[in-house]
Amino acid sequence: MSALPRAGRPALVAILPALVAAVLGGWRLGVPSLWRDESVSAMAARMSLADLRRLLADIDTVHALYYVLLRPFAALGGPPEVPFRLLSVVAFTAAAFGVAALGQRLAGPVAGLCGGLFYALTPIADRYAQEARSYALVSAVAVLSTWLLVRLVERPTPWLHVGYAASLALLGWLHLYAVLLVPAHLVAAWLAGRRSALLSAAGAGVALLPLVAIAAGQRGAQVFWLQAPGLKEVAAFPVEVAGSWPAAAVLFGLALWGAWRVPVVTLWAVVPVVLSMAISQVQPIYHPRYVLFAVPGLALLAGIGAAALLRHRRPAVTVPLAVLAFAVLTYGTQVALREPNGRPDDLRSLAAALAAEERPGDRVLFVPQRYRLFVAVYGEPYERLVDLTHAPGAAEPRTAAELGQALAGVERVWLVSPRIGPRYADDERYLALKKRLKPGRTRTFGSIHLTLYTRDN
Known part of the structure; x- marks a missing residue:
């Protein structure tokens, strides 16, 4: 079997997975x-362009394109x-x-339909389909890039080379770590005898050089919290994807059954994850996100496996049952x-609690300072509080001495922070x-803590 087998053109079977995805997404x-x-x-989407440039100069340049794409949605208003x-x-x-369309092209309509439906029903995909971050968009571009690679391998043209290179550059500008897809693609192209794909990948790499240079300087502030994955994280990955061990057994079992049939999909599903975990040791x-x-590659691999496993078992009945079984297993998640x-x-409940209990003259302090941006989407209660984190018009947070002066005569301060553990116990503003002032009861809203500090009378 060739590295990139060709099947018929995409058909209407792709519409059903898209409809299911739209329903679940909404x-x-x-x-x-x-x-x-x-x-x-x-x-970031609501900021003026000048303020956004200042933010990106310090952090989050890797998300700059996504923030720009999100700006029209900020104008929609409402909650x-x-x-x-x-x-x-x-x-x-x-x-x-x-x-679904790619699956039909590579392995037939049943594989495409199953793959698209498995993807629409996979909990980790649904989780980030309902999140205002770039990950769902990155996944969509990864599907597009793989589609273009398949077309390029089948019948290379200059425009396909340009389109494929542009899709890889777009992938990297949306999330730099997504370039881990490129090694998988290059191996697939090599196996198919289309080494010209290397040139397209090289062109994309040149387009990404400015982002790489800036991101390298911001890494300490961006992903300092990441740790090297161990056996626990490796074992947890299937559950992170599928939501439970029974659902993971179905999804990964079918993917394993389909793994040898279409190498490009296998490489897509496996290589980025393995490379990410391997690089993380250094x-x-x-x-997981x-x-x-x-x-998408994993789900398509499961669809290919399901189509192969069930092709002699009345697929008109057994394929819907397989998808339904996966839907039942993931329903609780x-x-x-x-x-x-x-x-x-x-954050919504945090803002509601603050709005209900704040008094005139109250102050707020964010430790660390970036938590001011972390909670500000529900900004109404914070707009009524005097922020002690920065002096008016100042770019840098107050020093301990400056904060001490600002606290003179203040009776109540709301502290918004994570758990004050070893990482923040020595923060000069917290000290x-x-x-x-004396701390009162601390309430937690997920990982964010709210504590009211009052002066002893």
Whole structure:
């Protein structure tokens, strides 16, 4: 079998997975609160271009293109959850369509239909389909890049080379770690005898050089929290993807059955994840969401496996049953993802609690300072509070001495922070606050803590 087998042209079977993806993407879209990463996206999309340039000069240059693409959605108005997540829903729908169409081209309509439906039903894909971050869009571009690679291998033309190079550059500008797809593509092209794909990849690499240079300087502030994955993280990956061990057994089992049949899809599903974990042993870059763009390949591989396994067993009956079984196994996870507390932080409830209890003259302090951006998407209560983190008009946070002066005569300060563990216990602003005021009860809203400090009377 060739590295890139060719089947018929894409057909209407791709529409059903796209419709399922659209329905699941929209299902309870506005119920979970935006969490801190989404808050940053929303605030960046609302900023003036001058303020956005200042933000990107310090951090998040790797997300610059996504923030620009999100700006039209900021103009839609209304509660922030739905408009800021719409781009991801659209991307998820497009990716499901692309997976099904690509699967039909490579392995036939049954494989394409199953692959597209598996992707639409996979919990990790659904999770990021309802998040105001770039990961669903990255996955959609990964599907597009793989489609273009297949076309390029089948019948290379100058325009396909240009389009393929542009898609890889777009992939990297949306999320730099997504270039881990390129080695998988190059191996597939090599096996198919189309070494000219190397030139397209090289062109994309040149287009990404400015981003690489800037991102290298921001890495310490961007992904300092990443750690090298061990056996625990490797073992947890299937559950991260499928939501439970039974669902993972179905998805990964079918993918394993289909793994040898279409090498380009196998490489797409496996190489980025393996490379991410391997590189992370030296320089941590792995997180399940950072390899989300490999999940369309995994789902398509499962679709190919299902089509091969069931082709002699009345596929008109058994294929829908296989997809239905996967839907049943993932249903509990799908519901949990859409609960009000279905995100790492509940910023909406945090803002509601603050709005209900703040008093005139109250102050707020963010430790560390970046938490000001993390919670500001629900900004109304914070707009009424005097922010002690920065002096008016100052770019840098107050020093301990400056904060001490600002606290003179202040009776109540709300501290917004993560858990004050070893990482933040020595923060000079936190120490200055604790020295002058007494902490009350701390409430948690996911990983974000809210504590009221008052002066002893």
